[in-house]
């Protein structure tokens with residue numbers, strides 16, 4: 001097996017080059033992280049799991065994991081697990097009913113006043129718990145010509161106030177494509193807010209380019225960047241270096257997490273996450289319960305346990321550091337807020 005060198009933290013390197021160097025097999029990830037040997041049969045199972053949902057592990061994110069530890073919270077999110085092969089009742093391939101709310105390719109309009117524009121397909125990482133692991137990206141492959149139809153939809157519906165760029169991961173677009181798209185949105189008079197949901201800056205912090213920051217800082221729209229960080233270890237040195245520029249701009253920084261068994265389902269981890277987010281200028285926004293997607297059952301945390309953890313956060317943190325505990329349910333007019341009782 002070839003030796004894969006650990007990446008050097010070269011901030012000057014272009015994010016797309018770094019993305020291209022991502023690891024794409026379970027064996028490569030295991031080797032890169034010097035994980036203990038597993039049986040031939042186990043290797044076969046991981047290979048099979050990767051055929052259902054491919055492996056994509058960017059090096060800057062891998063470098064935040066502790067080598068040799070298969071239970072590391074970062075490793076668990078990237079490395080296939082043989083439990084993915086099990087099927088469970090109550091777990092589906094489209095848990096959010098998105099197929100039905102996909103009003104036209106490229107737009108998901110489910111909630112009042114806000115529409116998701118699928119700006120890019122694919123992500124810079126394949127998170128093993130992802131509810132989109134079965135989403136038909138082939139049918140939603142966004143061609144730039146399709147943006148035109150999405151923009152017309154948004155222009156025609158004057159009840160919309162906010163456009164949420166989503167995907168896949170919208171920051172998979174290069175700035176030279178993304179900035180013109182945002183400029184087109186700015187020309188729609190009833191749109192006041194622009195939100196970007198992305199995990200890319202967490203897994204490849206070099207994606208937080210100066211051009212993007214400047215555009216979001218100067219646009220007439222109120223802009224929010226919602227990062228997706230599940231564990232404080234994901235806020236590495238490179239991300240810490242990039243964040244102050246953003247924090248000091250007019251962009252609001254929020255975070256959403258997914259409550260994941262074996263990653264962040266204990267109180268000290270969640271307390272530390274909220275503290276570390278705020279120390280870096282990011283406010284906790286959502287703590288999601290796992291969407292019940294086939295192949296992710298081993299990440300499930302029960303509702304009862306989730307409420308217990310939430311009560312712990314509430315008891316120990318100022319209100320603004322307690323994320324909203326939510327669950328997405330097909331057909332509901334918004335995310336379901338789980339109360340404390």
Ligand SMILES: *Cc1c(COP(=O)(O)O)cnc(C)c1O
Pocket residue numbers: 108109110111114115116164328334335
């Ligand atoms: C989460 C989500 C939104 C945004 O909801 P907020 O409560 O504004 O954060 C919009 N549309 C869809 C389909 C969503 O899943």
Ligand code: SF4
Pocket residue numbers: 122123124125126127130131132167168169199228
């Ligand atoms: S970045 Fe988000 S959408 Fe992409 S695989 Fe991870 S959880 Fe899913």
